[in-house]
Amino acid sequence: MGENDDSEIIEHHVDEAMEKKTSQRSQTRSFLESVTSSERDGHSSTQSSHRLLAYSDALISIIATVMILPVAHTKIGEHEELKESFQLLLATKIAVYLMTFLIVTVAWAAHIRLFQVIERIDDFLALLNLACMMLITFLPYTFTLMATFPENVLGILLFCACVMVIGLIQAAIVIYGFSRPFLLNEQIQISQDQAYFKHHILKVIMRVPIMCLFASIFSFIFFQLSYVILAIVIFLPYIAQSLKWCKAKAIGQPLEDEPDAVLFYTYHPSEPLSKERVEAFSDGVYAIVATLLILDICEDNVPDPITVQEKFGGSLVAALRDYGPEFLAYFGSFATVGLLWFVHHSLFLHVTRASRLMGLFNTFSLAFVGGLPLAYELTTEFRHDPRNAAEAVQASCVILFFAGIFQLAIWVAALFDERQTLHPLVRYGGRDHAFMLAKLALYPCVALGTYFLTCVLSEFSASIFHLMQLAVPVAFLLLRLLVGLSLVLLRALLTALRKTPEGAAAAAEGGGLMEEDEEARVPYSDVVS
């Protein structure tokens, strides 16, 4: 199977795709949707990478969230104080969870970038990618070792070994890809400078494994240093580029004529990230997190037949009543995670291009979402103990607030560069701008409100929390109505004010709250258009 044979296949494929495109038009939409690109492209030894990437996203999202399990399974004794247990037992595990989440998403970002260069795959690349995935899924274990035995070099050595092998596999993928140019991104295929691109990309990819090699050598001499090296390797490029970018933005000076970010492997915060893959990754995390509690419930919360006979006189209902809080926690966390997914979904419907900065905020939001089931379990576990209950509810509110506020941050980051990233309808002053803002602001506002209410009325914290859980889905259902109503009211108010010029000036000054301010401008543009 020489190269000649392969390029023939490609030509054949292209002709076929063209043919299909013209014939498709006449067919129904439902059929059109089922004709995925993988199907159009899949008739030769090279394939569209679509499904490979979807599978990789699924694997990586599971691995990113897996370290929440040890956190969630930390059992707290009945008579201990919640606060102390938190500090003593959970701190390390939470740190491991967050570290894993961060590092795995960095690996995921590198994977996105690699497969933005290699756009088509064949069997060999698919198998190489699977080997790469196997090593990525092993990373969380090395972190657990590092956290449990911080003085032992084994954890860091294992981590470095994994990263080095991942780097070598990625380099092999790049070299293989460039040896069969029809697998590459079209822009690179067209360009005359393929050798230059290849060397540049290999240089960027190999930087990390080489630094890891140094880190693993240093770990025998002075192991604290290797932690520092690793931190530098992983985060420095991002931080340095972000600072440079922020400085340029702050001064207002235009960035030096940016080369195409995809091809040059930069770390610009405005670098485009495949929107499809951000969605797939987020879907995976939301799905795992939503079902985390049912995994435990199915395994642990089935009473033993003998216990039921002896303790509850054979009444299964009475036995299950003991598990009531777990079920409540499950439905509560499923609903919350589902609604957060719904907000994310609504936002990304209107995003036309995701940038690296938006991806970062998305990662932070997802990391907090992962903590929700745990918080909800605590909240329902302590419902009979007012003091701990208030603290558990407040912890839930804090997590919920951050999960929501980082979603809002994605939106704000998108607004900064709205011509590139957002659809006109939701841009500043657009028709759906206020509605989107309301959707994104709902959870942070509710979480903040609940937090302060429980501070004041700490005795009723559990009831307040349950009320909030019931109210939020209803609020989402009525949101469009509410936003519409408040816009109509504002419009009426503005028309009334405009009749007296002094009133209009007062209104312009009076819009102190950012939210009201934004909403107030929407009717303006509505009236104008």
Added chain:
Amino acid sequence: MGENDDSEIIEHHVDEAMEKKTSQRSQTRSFLESVTSSERDGHSSTQSSHRLLAYSDALISIIATVMILPVAHTKIGEHEELKESFQLLLATKIAVYLMTFLIVTVAWAAHIRLFQVIERIDDFLALLNLACMMLITFLPYTFTLMATFPENVLGILLFCACVMVIGLIQAAIVIYGFSRPFLLNEQIQISQDQAYFKHHILKVIMRVPIMCLFASIFSFIFFQLSYVILAIVIFLPYIAQSLKWCKAKAIGQPLEDEPDAVLFYTYHPSEPLSKERVEAFSDGVYAIVATLLILDICEDNVPDPITVQEKFGGSLVAALRDYGPEFLAYFGSFATVGLLWFVHHSLFLHVTRASRLMGLFNTFSLAFVGGLPLAYELTTEFRHDPRNAAEAVQASCVILFFAGIFQLAIWVAALFDERQTLHPLVRYGGRDHAFMLAKLALYPCVALGTYFLTCVLSEFSASIFHLMQLAVPVAFLLLRLLVGLSLVLLRALLTALRKTPEGAAAAAEGGGLMEEDEEARVPYSDVVS
């Protein structure tokens, strides 16, 4: 927001989509890929359902596989015989797992069908769907109750309650969809008979909840009967239609002018199933199963610092050596599941349309894939105990064999109707036909070979098994080469035989093995074309 307003939005959207389509042509492929349909459609209150369905698929695939966890966590004592433990401890759990998998996939098939009628969604439908998902994810728990307390009606009542509520929500989705026709499948939108379709679909959907209502009433009188009713409700339509279809196929009589299956909610085995969703569901299952063991490893296999100090003299490496088998099992099962995914991926690249029968075989294959991690764990756990080791290896081989053979069955089912379901290249006599067959046959053949080898050489079963694990990835890498070589050899043989007419006749008779037979015909068509 009246209907008038909404239809305006739709018109606007259609214009926009048209405009986009023409302008897209000129742009690069990488950009084209990032412009998903959700983006094109997402600029109004109605949205493409693509991502909602992807998220649902992720949730359902997690739930389908979750009941393998209790099976995998069943600990077997050191001195017990493996066979007995299997019979005593695992039988119920495995039954629950398989039942869950089957029922959840039935629910999933109903979900596919529903959203083949409702093709676009709005916020209200998205929220309704989330509520529906919440109930589906609760189904496994009701099965566990049924299996643990078969004499108690609570399990069956809970199950019926869930199914009834799911049915009501689906009915609500249908009614809402038909009240806003622009959400519907285009064929229904165009048709004059919307009211008829609506009633027909509602009738099919409500059949199940109503039967469940009867089952729950009967459960108080004579609860065995309700199990029978449930089995009838769930499987009868499929079985009846399949028998009818098989009969028609066997007699060779053409089926009575089939109405469009999507619109009429039939249960024909040849009814099309959304290929995209079959892929998404399979990806989810493969991803969860591949990472099942690492979930456990991260949580359970980190040694306690105190134990390391006391038992191993502070040597972490020595402590980890104890966990060696778990790591080996992890890498082994990840590789096997990954390669099975790879085979599935290769097959579906060439599938143009998935039928219900293919979906059924896919479900069976996935159900066996779910058992693999457990089998691999057993295999490595018993490596020092030759007798149990041989049995564990054989169990693994049986599971692997069925996982592979049902993948092959998908392919055979597709070949039966190859004009509808397969791309020309892999059809009987096509260029890649032999290669695809070899890919699909590799795992069943290897599993069968290993099984018989361990029967003969039961003392070396563990070594044989590990050798197999190492050999299979290499075999996949070299498969194209091997198939190419054997085809060249066959061609040479055939040309040699053709020179003597008797030889040709002998060759035509001699091809007893199906595999050789199929491969032998490929060069024929190659030579002809």
